[in-house]
Amino acid sequence: MRAAVFEGTREIHVRDVPEPTLGPHDVLLKPMYVGICGTDLNAWQYGMFESGVTIGHEFSGEVKEVGRDVTKWSRGDRVVPNSLLPCGECGYCVKKRYSLCSDMQMVGISMNGGMADLVSVPEGILYRLPKSVDYRKGAMIEPLAVVTRAFDRAQLEKGTTVLILGAGTIGLLSLLVAKDRHAGRVIVSEVKPARLNLAKSLGADDTVNPLEESLSLRLESMTGAQGADIVVECTGAPGPSSETFKLVRRGGTILVLGICEAPVEADFMTGVLNELNLQFSYLGYAEFPKAIQLVNSGRINPAPLITRVIPLERVVEDGFELLTSPSCSDVKVLIQI
Numbered sequence: 001m002r003a004a005v006f007e008g009t010r011e012i013h014v015r016d017v018p019e020p021t022l023g024p025h026d027v028l029l030k031p032m033y034v035g036i037c038g039t040d041l042n043a044w045q046y047g048m049f050e051s052g053v054t055i056g057h058e059f060s061g062e063v064k065e066v067g068r069d070v071t072k073w074s075r076g077d078r079v080v081p082n083s084l085l086p087c088g089e090c091g092y093c094v095k096k097r098y099s100l101c102s103d104m105q106m107v108g109i110s111m112n113g114g115m116a117d118l119v120s121v122p123e124g125i126l127y128r129l130p131k132s133v134d135y136r137k138g139a140m141i142e143p144l145a146v147v148t149r150a151f152d153r154a155q156l157e158k159g160t161t162v163l164i165l166g167a168g169t170i171g172l173l174s175l176l177v178a179k180d181r182h183a184g185r186v187i188v189s190e191v192k193p194a195r196l197n198l199a200k201s202l203g204a205d206d207t208v209n210p211l212e213e214s215l216s217l218r219l220e221s222m223t224g225a226q227g228a229d230i231v232v233e234c235t236g237a238p239g240p241s242s243e244t245f246k247l248v249r250r251g252g253t254i255l256v257l258g259i260c261e262a263p264v265e266a267d268f269m270t271g272v273l274n275e276l277n278l279q280f281s282y283l284g285y286a287e288f289p290k291a292i293q294l295v296n297s298g299r300i301n302p303a304p305l306i307t308r309v310i311p312l313e314r315v316v317e318d319g320f321e322l323l324t325s326p327s328c329s330d331v332k333v334l335i336q337i
């Protein structure tokens with residue numbers, strides 16, 4: 001069978017590999033659609049993943065076969081796997097802080113993931129995909145769980161002004177979640193015009209291109225010099241990450257979701273004087289059912305974020321190389337298996 005195997009920096013290859021073996025509590029899946037995530041792009045650019053692993057942690061699939069002791073699942077079931085396998089026993093897991101687990105396994109990162117004809121996963125990480133949620137939307141559940149968790153942590157209140165920096169998948173899902181939670185006004189800042197247009201069509205109240213105008217001046221004119229109640233950092237770049245301190249109002253919250261490789265300069269004096277809340281958020285785990293429910297109910301429609309669907313053979317050229325080129329305006333690229 002075919003699998004996209006991670007073999008080091010800029011080394012991802014579609015190889016012929018043996019079919020997975022099935023333990024008594026495992027389920028054999030045929031992946032349907034698999035998203036390429038920013039984390040995958042980081043691995044492509046900087047290493048990080050275990051060499052030899054099949055990548056892909058954002059995916060939907062169909063059950064092909066079940067292990068001897070599996071009772072809950074059967075052939076033909078439509079599912080979404082959780083991307084995390086926390087140990088369930090460490091101090092963090094006991095406190096339900098699963099994303100901090102000291103012995104965590106991650107699908108498509110430390111164990112084989114979905115960019116393959118078949119993948120075997122433990123039965124316990126599967127969720128049923130309702131009929132109304134197609135397989136493409138199913139591949140968007142993982143990033144939606146990440147954003148759902150982040151907004152739970154930031155405790156967004158009704159009517160607040162939200163400024164989102166970066167309109168990639170996480171930024172645009174933040175827009176949808178902020179709207180769903182009745183934010184008063186959602187402003188999106190992004191340097192790529194195509195992404196700004198997408199943000200507008202998804203309901204952003206204002207959009208700003210910081211290459212064309214000063215974001216802080218524009219924000220000042222919109223909010224009367226106060227700044228945003230919540231600034232959501234989704235660029236993962238040092239410049240915008242530092243700027244958040246200037247864009248948030250007194251007593252407001254900086255919610256950081258972007259993963260920045262380089263150190264970020266932080267204006268702690270402003271932070272103290274303005275009593276800012278600096279909230280970081282990493283991954284999603286317990287939020288998967290909530291994310292499925294949000295899509296199933298129609299409250300969140302992640303489909304417009306899918307800007308390209310490609311076959312597995314093209315994963316490097318039309319996936320990783322395209323998404324890491326500076327001119328790329330795509331948001332979510334899905335692999336159709």
Ligand SMILES: [Zn+2]
Pocket residue numbers: 037038039057058142143
């Ligand atoms: Zn991801």
Ligand SMILES: [Zn+2]
Pocket residue numbers: 086087088089090091092093100101102103104
């Ligand atoms: Zn643990």
